[in-house]
Amino acid sequence: MAWTREQMAARAAKELEDGFYVNLGIGIPTLVSNYIPEGMSVQLQSENGMLGMGPFPYEGEEDPDLINAGKQTITALPTTSYFSSADSFGMIRGGHINLSILGAMQVAQNGDLANWMIPGKMVKGMGGAMDLVAGVKRVVVVMEHVARNKDGTESAKLLKECDLPLTGTHVVDLVITDLGVFTIDKKGDGGMTLIELADGVTEDEIRAKTEGEYKVELK
Amino acid sequence: MAWTREQMAARAAKELEDGFYVNLGIGIPTLVSNYIPEGMSVQLQSENGMLGMGPFPYEGEEDPDLINAGKQTITALPTTSYFSSADSFGMIRGGHINLSILGAMQVAQNGDLANWMIPGKMVKGMGGAMDLVAGVKRVVVVMEHVARNKDGTESAKLLKECDLPLTGTHVVDLVITDLGVFTIDKKGDGGMTLIELADGVTEDEIRAKTEGEYKVELK
Amino acid sequence: MRKVYKGPTEALAGLLRDNMMIMCGGFGLCGIPDELIDAVQASGVKGLTIVSNNAGIDGVGLGKLLETRQVAKMISSYVGENKEFARQYLGGELEIEFNPQGTLAERIRAGGAGIPAFFTKTGFGTKVAEGKETRQFDGEDYVMERGLFADLAIVHAHTGDTEGNLRYRMTARNFNPMMATAAKVTVAQVEHLVQPGEIDPDTIHTPGIFVKRIIAVNTGEKRIEQRTTRKRNDATPAAAAGGGTH
Amino acid sequence: MRKVYKGPTEALAGLLRDNMMIMCGGFGLCGIPDELIDAVQASGVKGLTIVSNNAGIDGVGLGKLLETRQVAKMISSYVGENKEFARQYLGGELEIEFNPQGTLAERIRAGGAGIPAFFTKTGFGTKVAEGKETRQFDGEDYVMERGLFADLAIVHAHTGDTEGNLRYRMTARNFNPMMATAAKVTVAQVEHLVQPGEIDPDTIHTPGIFVKRIIAVNTGEKRIEQRTTRKRNDATPAAAAGGGTH
Numbered sequence: 001m002a003w004t005r006e007q008m009a010a011r012a013a014k015e016l017e018d019g020f021y022v023n024l025g026i027g028i029p030t031l032v033s034n035y036i037p038e039g040m041s042v043q044l045q046s047e048n049g050m051l052g053m054g055p056f057p058y059e060g061e062e063d064p065d066l067i068n069a070g071k072q073t074i075t076a077l078p079t080t081s082y083f084s085s086a087d088s089f090g091m092i093r094g095g096h097i098n099l100s101i102l103g104a105m106q107v108a109q110n111g112d113l114a115n116w117m118i119p120g121k122m123v124k125g126m127g128g129a130m131d132l133v134a135g136v137k138r139v140v141v142v143m144e145h146v147a148r149n150k151d152g153t154e155s156a157k158l159l160k161e162c163d164l165p166l167t168g169t170h171v172v173d174l175v176i177t178d179l180g181v182f183t184i185d186k187k188g189d190g191g192m193t194l195i196e197l198a199d200g201v202t203e204d205e206i207r208a209k210t211e212g213e214y215k216v217e218l219k
Numbered sequence: 220m221a222w223t224r225e226q227m228a229a230r231a232a233k234e235l236e237d238g239f240y241v242n243l244g245i246g247i248p249t250l251v252s253n254y255i256p257e258g259m260s261v262q263l264q265s266e267n268g269m270l271g272m273g274p275f276p277y278e279g280e281e282d283p284d285l286i287n288a289g290k291q292t293i294t295a296l297p298t299t300s301y302f303s304s305a306d307s308f309g310m311i312r313g314g315h316i317n318l319s320i321l322g323a324m325q326v327a328q329n330g331d332l333a334n335w336m337i338p339g340k341m342v343k344g345m346g347g348a349m350d351l352v353a354g355v356k357r358v359v360v361v362m363e364h365v366a367r368n369k370d371g372t373e374s375a376k377l378l379k380e381c382d383l384p385l386t387g388t389h390v391v392d393l394v395i396t397d398l399g400v401f402t403i404d405k406k407g408d409g410g411m412t413l414i415e416l417a418d419g420v421t422e423d424e425i426r427a428k429t430e431g432e433y434k435v436e437l438k
Numbered sequence: 439m440r441k442v443y444k445g446p447t448e449a450l451a452g453l454l455r456d457n458m459m460i461m462c463g464g465f466g467l468c469g470i471p472d473e474l475i476d477a478v479q480a481s482g483v484k485g486l487t488i489v490s491n492n493a494g495i496d497g498v499g500l501g502k503l504l505e506t507r508q509v510a511k512m513i514s515s516y517v518g519e520n521k522e523f524a525r526q527y528l529g530g531e532l533e534i535e536f537n538p539q540g541t542l543a544e545r546i547r548a549g550g551a552g553i554p555a556f557f558t559k560t561g562f563g564t565k566v567a568e569g570k571e572t573r574q575f576d577g578e579d580y581v582m583e584r585g586l587f588a589d590l591a592i593v594h595a596h597t598g599d600t601e602g603n604l605r606y607r608m609t610a611r612n613f614n615p616m617m618a619t620a621a622k623v624t625v626a627q628v629e630h631l632v633q634p635g636e637i638d639p640d641t642i643h644t645p646g647i648f649v650k651r652i653i654a655v656n657t658g659e660k661r662i663e664q665r666t667t668r669k670r671n672d673a674t675p676a677a678a679a680g681g682g683t684h
Numbered sequence: 685m686r687k688v689y690k691g692p693t694e695a696l697a698g699l700l701r702d703n704m705m706i707m708c709g710g711f712g713l714c715g716i717p718d719e720l721i722d723a724v725q726a727s728g729v730k731g732l733t734i735v736s737n738n739a740g741i742d743g744v745g746l747g748k749l750l751e752t753r754q755v756a757k758m759i760s761s762y763v764g765e766n767k768e769f770a771r772q773y774l775g776g777e778l779e780i781e782f783n784p785q786g787t788l789a790e791r792i793r794a795g796g797a798g799i800p801a802f803f804t805k806t807g808f809g810t811k812v813a814e815g816k817e818t819r820q821f822d823g824e825d826y827v828m829e830r831g832l833f834a835d836l837a838i839v840h841a842h843t844g845d846t847e848g849n850l851r852y853r854m855t856a857r858n859f860n861p862m863m864a865t866a867a868k869v870t871v872a873q874v875e876h877l878v879q880p881g882e883i884d885p886d887t888i889h890t891p892g893i894f895v896k897r898i899i900a901v902n903t904g905e906k907r908i909e910q911r912t913t914r915k916r917n918d919a920t921p922a923a924a925a926g927g928g929t930h
Contacts, residue, residue, distance in 0.1 A: 019440065047785065048855050050854075050855050056912045058913060065715065065854040065906070067908075071712040077634075078634035081603050081642040083857070084861045088786075089551075093790075094620075096647050124762055126761060127761050127784075135806065166810045168807075168809070169809035240893045266540075267609050268609050270892070276666075279667075281662055283467070283468060283661065284609060284660070286609055286663070290465075292662060292666050293666070298892065301608055303611055304539065304611075304613050309798065310893060311540060312540055312560060312798030312799070313797045341527075342518075342536070343517060345516070345539075347515070347538065348538075349564065350560045353558075384564065387562075554803050554824070556794070556799050557800050559798060575830075584821075638887070
């Protein structure tokens, strides 16, 4: 069973609150914008220099001067403001963004996050990921529970310690996978806690696929 | 004899070059703007957040939102731009202003400058003076050669060492007084050099009124 | 519309407490959040640390908070334009921490941008550097300065929309944009309150994310600290008005 | 008018030499100074260190300088959108220094503002902090990063006047304003060259002091890196377009 990508995005959307300013990463996090409850004001930040991101343009209305941090053409809203990349990351690093939702390769039980490079593979760079996890007040990771390797085996992604190069240390507050939801006490010593199971998923299945240690406090 | 305030300002204006961006202090430095040669483009910066300062407004046209760093009402020019005080001092500290002309209480032969406080008297603060002398490429001081004390005596202002609290160390490039003009090798060991005498002033008079050491290389 | 409040008292409700740090925009009397200052005075909170380039004049702007002795400490670059300030300062009733104007502006900008400390040439070798770490980079001497972050910032803008996006006018911009970023809560007073989309998004100086509460004010006749003019028949050259450096 | 040059070649005349450091504005292909890049390519200068968030794509933007092997080192946050880049990088022909995007932006801003170094949380405990000074402020860990200042900056703006005042459009602003402040000489290409006074002075993003030379360019059809659209009958909610974080 487990959650689909859409269900994971819908679960992540429950972390939104009225008046929030939010930065969404590429992939499943992008889908979260489809689940913003009607009537809730959530402004999306794009770290290249925009607050108040609108939907993709209608065909033929793309503007080369208006792109998001994924370099995709987008549109503006009445609430939109533009600013420089320095001001944008001042906003991020200064703790003004309420929530960042992003993908990950690995998350450790202490909140360490790895999502930018795999040794031996072509490194493209970290872009704004390190600034976002260091600066945004609350960081939610949405990812598959395990990595599927080329040889057909699976590797745990929720670990005691990340073995990939880190994006940030003690940065992740919440992890949403296709199997369940974990909180992490990133600045304290409360560790990782399983708080929700995806539909039809058992605690045993999660235990088998999780290397990191965690408590269970299902809601 | 010696130079009048206007003559000192006129002499200081010879330090201007076409295309210069200049910050002028209060007092005699302000008068320098009257001596910008016709056809020369000189843009005046006001450190509260403006480049391209215009003249005082006509009576009745004062705008409370448009003041200079001395808090006087001024006007804009077609070249004008406005910016925040952080950006303004980024411009200053970053070395983008070509020339600052300001007054002084004391200047030492190594380029140290004191112009913001007298111990025992009410201290009003340094305002932007410390940033200007630290950041602007070339600093010209225009001041009376000696201080006239209340008891009728005179005190030298061009000194071996300043005894008033400093505004900056190794910052002054040129000193224009009512008696003459001195260069200072502020970053090197060339010391202070008398290069010009005011009309009717003798080397002997300057020597009698100058405590700091200097070479004489009259032009 | 959830950011829009009826007036200065309502906009500051629940935000004020004794001994807090408040940043207050403006340079001289230009661009000061006068109605919000009045509301701080009316609230009676005491022991305030105020971050502001200047301290107003007698009976105007921050001068009002001095009269009622609500200020314990000023962090400023140039003060003493009013007698009450001088009296309290010389009498030891008021503490003042002088910062070079650019260092003050940068400390605020840093505080808002998540920069806890930075190095600047300004003030090296002077009283300002006493007790601070100094250090050479590429053969030049620098002083380390800390970022500033306050409990509350009060700012004034010319135009604001209901989302909190702000635009300042001329030199009334000054310290307002940085202060808006450098406090737990920022409250803005604006001369013109408009709907989202009415300010060209390329020209917004303070994005709405920084402004939690906003009010429209009728500034009436704004005060001028030093009225300087020229005569109609004056042939003063274009660039003839002097700058001022304290 | 002394800042206005006829074309990109004229505007860069005398400014280019081997092994220099050039800052190049833009994010992806958005807001890149394409004609000035072409002129750098045509000049044949080699061994360049290029500071730019990205490295263009094959045959477009900085991708052109890579094809002719004029670049020795990139200081960037995200690269490799083009095959030639990957080939040179993996072959050891091209050095790359990765900076977190915000750290890169702030290093440039610091360089232009006379800040030789600052502290940031970003990258603490990661490869980015290796070899750098780290330090605690108020119980939090930070990394010290240095300001960046180049020999030359090339930027793109929507509108510029003959005094060098610039205004950018939408997200084409990105790295251009900081880079304009952080080089010995800044050359700007603008889509619309106007007379002083034609840009509202409250809306100027880059004051003319930072721009030494300026040219008008005809950008023709600007390139789009990732054309994403929705159908006319799509009822996607207003905030439905995702951001991207590499």
